[in-house]
Amino acid sequence: MSSIEPQGSTTPTNDADTLAADIDACCRLRGEFTLRSGQVASEYFDKYLFESDPALLARVAARMVHLLPAGTELLGGLEMGGIPIVTVLSADTGLPALFVRKKAKEYGTCKLAEGPDVEGRRITLVEDVLTTGGAVRDATRALRERGAIVEVVVCAIDRSPGEENPLADVGIDVRPVLTRAQLDAARAAS
Template sequence: MTDTDQATAALARDIDRTCRLTGRFVLRSGRTADEYFDKYRFEADPVLLDRVAAGLAELVPPGTEVLAGLELGGIPVVTALARHVGLPCAFVRKTAKAYGTARLAEGAEVAGRRVLVVEDVVTSGGQVVISTGQLRELGARIDQALCVIDRSEGGTEALAAHGVALRALLTRADLAAHRRA
């Protein structure tokens, strides 16, 4: 196992240990589960978030001009990542605010620039598809997205259908692998 593989395995283990909760949880679907993955726990831990950002930095495609973090979970991730790669950020709302600047994307200008969409966790890819479309309407050039965790539930395929390649630091399988070891 290479040093990079060991670092990735250690990161997966630490994220899983930090974020996997047990108890009784009602899911968005209405189902109940005895296990829940609280992604905000790795985003709230500055040391763990910095390790995530360092890993993501290796995946930023050459030529990227702006990092676009999606509301809510993508915002801390994109901010930490920007510190590692020195690129400006845009903070993308789910809907444009109705006051002040009334903008969908705050921060760095996206029009005419090569933008990398950054999300914390991708499941179906739905919000990334929506936000990518909105950013393209603003003139952003987008062909890739980056996430911390791909839950491997169709997001990669959904994004590919819209001309966006998804790169993930970790997958659901990576998080589960340390428990099997």
Template sequence: MTTVDRELASDIDACCRLTGSFTLRSGQQATEYFDKYLFEGDAALLSRVAREMVQILPSDTELLGGLELGGVPIATMVSYLTGHSAVFVRKQAKTYGTCKLAEGRDVAGRRVTLIEDVITTGGAVRDATRALREAGAIVEVVVCAIDRSPEGENPLADVGLEVRAVLTKAELDAARNAAR
């Protein structure tokens, strides 16, 4: 990691790593939890994470797909920094008004890079990928703030999605150990 990455990892770790007993979205039990809302609600940290995401976005990105709820503030900040339009991807299409799953511009035929906060098993990203592809989007990459999946594994390989992370759990662990 570079010095900037180490500093960001240390700051993110100090800000949002919680210990205790937690049930993850996947149903898995964990003794550590990364409360992404703690860094997403901190303008300076959110901006730093977004600037790192900009560096790893695919060059052919046409739209940013912020996943409900945690991916929305990050996608908004990345949109601001890059000028790329963002769409906001719901967990389910709403049943009133426009009845859309992806709010914003039409995704059909467009290269959508998904923006997510934390990935462990990728369940929400997998669901969003399938739904966006059904709507005609080209979805090949997800950029996340924290990838806490097992090191060296791609939890989204089954849907042909590349995961690009600003920070991995291993990097956060290294930052925590260095701070001790």
């Protein structure tokens, strides 16, 4: 099993408040945006802006290293937002990455998770933003059906409402780098 210490990361670890402020400044857009629900909003949080910024992505991954549980054998990045994060996290820790699809592809290898075999392996899921936990819940069930041991998700941002774990029903511990409250505090301070 590989170590869970950063290998070669030269990015200094910033405190959570500074990281929250930097991500909020990068990702919170103002204008007119049509949301998935059809509603129009004057603000939009574009999570892909921090994932496409090498410096911010490295800072998020560096903070995730310390959230990984002991015994993690594979890192499972969820399609699509978890893929860039899991790639950097894998490089930082030396742990193999999986790229977990929303559904198994219907051709070729017909895999749900691209990468090493998952059966009997302890997988920590990696997600960018968690709100209701639907994608994590689906991935957890599908990976468990394939014999994987899945008990933890690390996420860049936990935007779930309230203080309750949205994934308690499937026995998943949520370990966020940042929370909605930290991003809201960063916005209020700016």
